[in-house]
Amino acid sequence: MNTNVPRREFLKKTAVAGAATARYTRLASLLAAGSAPRILSAAAVKPAALGGTPAHPGDFPPWPVYDQLEEKALNGVLHSGTWFRGDGKKVNEFEQAYAKLTGAKNCVATANGTAALFATLSALDVGPGDEVILSPYTFIATLNVVLLNYALPIFIDSDPESFQIDARKIEAAVTERTAALLPVHLGGNPADLDTIMDVARRRNLPVVEDACQAWVAQWRGRNVGTVGTAGCFSFQASKNLNAGEGGAVITADDKLADAIYSFQGNNRERNATGYSFKYRGQRAANLRLTEWQGAMLLAQMTRLEQQSQTREQNAAYLTKQLSEIPGILPARMYPGTTRNAYHLYMFRFQAEKFGGGLTRAQFMKAMGAEGVPCSSGYTPLNEEPFIRQVLASKGYKRIYPAGVLAQWAERNRCPANTQLCQEAVWLKQSMLLGPRKDMDDIVTAVRKVHAHAAQLAGT
Numbered sequence: 001m002n003t004n005v006p007r008r009e010f011l012k013k014t015a016v017a018g019a020a021t022a023r024y025t026r027l028a029s030l031l032a033a034g035s036a037p038r039i040l041s042a043a044a045v046k047p048a049a050l051g052g053t054p055a056h057p058g059d060f061p062p063w064p065v066y067d068q069l070e071e072k073a074l075n076g077v078l079h080s081g082t083w084f085r086g087d088g089k090k091v092n093e094f095e096q097a098y099a100k101l102t103g104a105k106n107c108v109a110t111a112n113g114t115a116a117l118f119a120t121l122s123a124l125d126v127g128p129g130d131e132v133i134l135s136p137y138t139f140i141a142t143l144n145v146v147l148l149n150y151a152l153p154i155f156i157d158s159d160p161e162s163f164q165i166d167a168r169k170i171e172a173a174v175t176e177r178t179a180a181l182l183p184v185h186l187g188g189n190p191a192d193l194d195t196i197m198d199v200a201r202r203r204n205l206p207v208v209e210d211a212c213q214a215w216v217a218q219w220r221g222r223n224v225g226t227v228g229t230a231g232c233f234s235f236q237a238s239k240n241l242n243a244g245e246g247g248a249v250i251t252a253d254d255k256l257a258d259a260i261y262s263f264q265g266n267n268r269e270r271n272a273t274g275y276s277f278k279y280r281g282q283r284a285a286n287l288r289l290t291e292w293q294g295a296m297l298l299a300q301m302t303r304l305e306q307q308s309q310t311r312e313q314n315a316a317y318l319t320k321q322l323s324e325i326p327g328i329l330p331a332r333m334y335p336g337t338t339r340n341a342y343h344l345y346m347f348r349f350q351a352e353k354f355g356g357g358l359t360r361a362q363f364m365k366a367m368g369a370e371g372v373p374c375s376s377g378y379t380p381l382n383e384e385p386f387i388r389q390v391l392a393s394k395g396y397k398r399i400y401p402a403g404v405l406a407q408w409a410e411r412n413r414c415p416a417n418t419q420l421c422q423e424a425v426w427l428k429q430s431m432l433l434g435p436r437k438d439m440d441d442i443v444t445a446v447r448k449v450h451a452h453a454a455q456l457a458g459t
């Protein structure tokens with residue numbers, strides 16, 4: 001197996017993982033009970049950036065994880081001679097398996113997550129003149145699909161505690177032109193779906209869940225993507241379920257599933273044998289997944305549950321330990337969260353509470369020297385200069401009154417999100433796949449940097 005976790009240890013870990021599922025309420029009681037810091041003398045240990053020994057000298061688990069299972073799957077497609085989903089069985093099989101896994105009525109595979117979102121917004125007839133409500137703390141694809149449909153993006157400020165859209169602020173931004181809500185479960189941490197669905201029901205709006213980082217994450221026991229009108233997933237190389245590229249939409253709405261299916265297949269109707277030239281009354285494209293990817297996803301899916309449990313268990317432990325360090329604020333989960341997919345382990349670095357005058361950039365550099373690579377994550381999407389260029393383009397100027405475009409920036413200010421972007425620190429999902437000792441090393445690294453913040457700030 002291409003993984004750093006020995007099999008015996010892996011199985012042992014998986015057996016206890018069910019009990020350790022991170023629930024916010026449970027975590028809160030653990031935190032209240034308190035626990036002794038494992039590193040008692042961080043102050044006495046010299047940080048690697050100041051010439052000491054790194055807290056984590058080795059590697060974190062490699063990504064992707066694969067073995068003969070994937071090799072056989074790919075060889076099977078090769079020798080079948082059917083590499084296109086129209087002839088083969090693998091993409092259909094994957095769609096059925098993914099629907100079963102998520103508890104969805106329908107699943108339509110797409111070429112990637114961007115295509116899943118694009119097909120869904122298009123099938124919902126979101127278009128020129130419409131407004132789409134989304135989070136500014138997300139990957140650029142969430143925005144691109146709105147712009148591809150010539151709709152107007154309306155950003156809602158973030159809740160810095162959770163790193164998610166501040167759902168309490170959505171309703172005030174709804175207008176008669178709002179065509180869809182597009183919340184993201186960023187990092188695999190579910191957005192506040194109770195509040196989002198309440199607004200959606202009262203204002204009669206479809207909800208497209210961008211679940212491109214949230215495979216098997218759950219809200220009140222239901223898989224995310226099945227709570228809203230549709231849920232979109234990505235299987236790109238960095239994602240927890242990986243086929244290099246790939247995507248899928250799940251929905252309970254049969255008509256919407258048919259429209260999405262046609263959209264990803266150049267408008268051909270579903271269930272056609274051979275070449276169907278029966279077309280729907282909509283725009284369309286070729287956004288199909290290949291049999292190679294379908295076969296890869298079926299193989300990778302056999303690892304998803306165990307990997308997800310390991311991530312959850314390690315993340316819960318990490319949160320417990322890191323929460324004891326002043327100035328480190330792990331992302332919180334809403335009470336409805338029954339499972340976090342942990343595509344990212346996210347926390348805020350608060351320089352003023354951490355002390356020593358250490359900046360986030362200096363913190364991350366010192367962590368890197370300890371052998372714990374960190375990322376600063378997203379920059380504010382709503383402040384991207386390219387959006388102004390798009391809004392100033394010929395198409396947008398034809399569609400929207402000059403006043404609407406002129407007021408867009410003022411209407412889309414997200415100060416809490418801008419602050420969040422300055423404080424965020426991410427660890428990537430594969431760092432959560434190793435043994436408990438890796439988590440202790442991460443905590444040791446943070447404690448060492450914390451204890452020597454002033455010296456490190458001067459380096």
Ligand SMILES: *Cc1c(COP(=O)(O)O)cnc(C)c1O
Pocket residue numbers: 112113114115138139141142184210212213233234235236245246247
């Ligand atoms: C990865 C991702 C996407 C797009 O998925 P691709 O498969 O890369 O096209 C969309 N939204 C979010 C939040 C993502 O993380």
